[in-house]
Amino acid sequence: MNATIAAIATAPGEAGIGIVRLSGEKSLEILDHIFMPTKGNSIKEYQSRRLTHGKIIDPKTKQVVDEVLVTYMKAPFTYTAEDVVEIDCHGGIVPVRKILELVLRCGARMAEPGEFTKRAFLNGRMDLSQAEAVMDLISAKTDKSFDVAFGQLEGSLSKQVKKITDTLLEMMANITVNIDYPDEDIEEITYQELLKGANHIKKDIEQLLRSAYTGKIIKEGLNTVIIGKPNVGKSSLMNALLKESRAIVTEVPGTTRDIIEEFLSIQGIPLKIIDTAGIRETEDLVERIGVERSKEFFNKGDLVIFIVNASESLTEEDKKIIELLQNRKTIVLMNKTDLPIVLEEEEIKNLLPNKKIIKISIVEEKGLKELEDTIVDMVYGGQIKQKEASFITNVRHKDTLEKAKMSIEEGIDAIKQELALDFIEVDVKNTWEYLGEITGDTVGEDVIDQIFSKFCLGK
Known part of the structure; x- marks a missing residue:
């Protein structure tokens, strides 16, 4: 079972409100220990996704810490796909710090940087490229960079990558069948068909790569x-x-x-x-x-x-x-x-x-x-329409696409030389694995940890 995590979700400093966020199985139980609704005896009496007024009370001293609004959101329809609680208190360093201390004392642990979004990814609510778009959304400098990041959060890049990987999977399946069952009554795949498919995949990868220069500028500035x-x-x-x-x-x-x-x-x-x-x-x-x-x-x-x-x-x-x-x-x-x-x-x-x-x-x-x-x-560059959202703005994505392009080019060379299908299968599979690193389908745990360590606390 994952521990229930908590963090301050708003920027430090004076503001109208501050937000303390919890995610995990014990979120509601922890909130019930420290929150007294204005009407009723317990937050458990209220429905999910309902904003509830009340006070945060220190369970040891019985002192009122702050007047707040809280929201309990029941899994799986939440940001992390887990039970989530958000406590909206008065803005400022002291109120949020005091409430966070109470939450941690009652059984939550401090969230790591980006752990809320990491849980959303691990729980299947978003893929890795969408998760990375969250930070791009937060750090957007212009309306255009915001629009591009939001498009990626909505899955614009994921859809294009999935289209390519689906084609690669179909190609791999055909190659595998021809390798494993050469004597069966199945349609034999030709080198001409393989070359046509590989060239099409290369073209799609190159189209994404062409947007990388523009994407870098939109994200980081010129x-x-x-x-x-x-x-x-x-x-x-x-x-x-x-x-x-x-x-x-x-x-x-x-x-x-x-x-x-x-x-x-x-x-x-x-x-x-x-x-x-x-x-x-x-x-x-x-x-x-x-x-x-x-x-x-x-x-x-x-x-x-x-x-x-x-x-x-x-x-x-x-x-x-x-x-x-x-x-x-x-x-x-x-x-x-x-x-x-x-x-x-x-x-x-x-x-x-x-x-x-x-x-x-x-x-x-x-x-x-x-x-x-x-x-x-x-x-x-006159090549990309400004309204398109699928720009490559992430250096990791660009590097991965370049590796995928190199791999499919090696596959094309093998097809042109009419090498054994086993050799071609390796290149096609490598291309699929590289592209899978963008969405997280084939990425290692160490890479996932490295990506989310760059996120801010509370996100």
């Missing part, structure tokens, strides 16, 4: 570095995107001497905007340190926004930065187009072929919408 020589409008761009005066803007070159970081959302995509010191040769010690830090952050950025001054010709400082951008995902902004234009777009195209170039005027707020749309297009 590290976007604004770079350029001094006084081209880097800080002005940051302020315009944030719609607030976050960075100091003056006509004096070299105003920004350190790194400024801010988060914002562009059409649901979380961006970590990094405004860097202007890259140039300088004798100023502080500015020189800032320039070196700019170069460090430049190398870590997922996306580089390079700003040039359209009202003057390219300088040596511009050209040195351009040399660094050849193999980087870059958007070039030709700023200050409200002034007479000196720099031709064609010159930048020759130096930075295949880079998106946008003419903007931060002063007149021109081109900013096109910049936002370009960032969105680059993230989604």
Whole structure:
């Protein structure tokens, strides 16, 4: 029998309410020891899923600890598929701590991180990918990342993986029958049929993998570095995107001497905007340190926004930065187009072929919408519709899919060489086992423990 577990389910600090959660066979019994309903003698007299008003009382001292609302939810239709009790008390550190201490004293034990969700998984209420989506839901930074996490919690990823594993199981069954009963009157599977099925599986896996880059950005954010020589409008761009005066803007070159970081959302995509010191040769010690830090952050950025001054010709400082951008995902902004234009777009195209170039005027707020749309297009890559929920946002899932792809490719090679069915069966089974690690069907206990150890207490 699993022990009854308890934990504080709300964040620490002052709030309107605090919640202490219990799960396990003795949840109602423990609650009955410490709770006195306003009407009636015992919580056991009330129906499941009914909110009940009353007081938490210390059974030893008979002192009232807090006025609360409690809910008893009977298994199996609960979050953990076990009996669950939630005690809603006044928010704050003291009330929840006191109630948790009473609960533990009356027979519950302290829940481990993520143990409520782990029990939901072990009791079959959700698969492993859905359980992992719970933490993604909690840590979502934007509406889009929330929608993706909720879609996975609802089973969008699980359904796609199950579709592939079902095909693999059917293929394995056909191979096994042909191996074990070669002399029986059964339809012989051909290498051509196997190749067609394996290629279809590979295609489905690749489709999921294509969403991994976008999924990572949606979940973790896009590290976007604004770079350029001094006084081209880097800080002005940051302020315009944030719609607030976050960075100091003056006509004096070299105003920004350190790194400024801010988060914002562009059409649901979380961006970590990094405004860097202007890259140039300088004798100023502080500015020189800032320039070196700019170069460090430049190398870590997922996306580089390079700003040039359209009202003057390219300088040596511009050209040195351009040399660094050849193999980087870059958007070039030709700023200050409200002034007479000196720099031709064609010159930048020759130096930075295949880079998106946008003419903007931060002063007149021109081109900013096109910049936002370009960032969105680059993230989604034109391959995935924004409304799709089945993005691969989890590094573990991506690594597992890559292993599955490699395994099915080995199977395809074996089929093309018309090797014995036993060899092909091994590759197909390995692919199935890798995919099963995503949903938890074939994952080991050590991996399960590692996954849930990253969860917060009370979830």
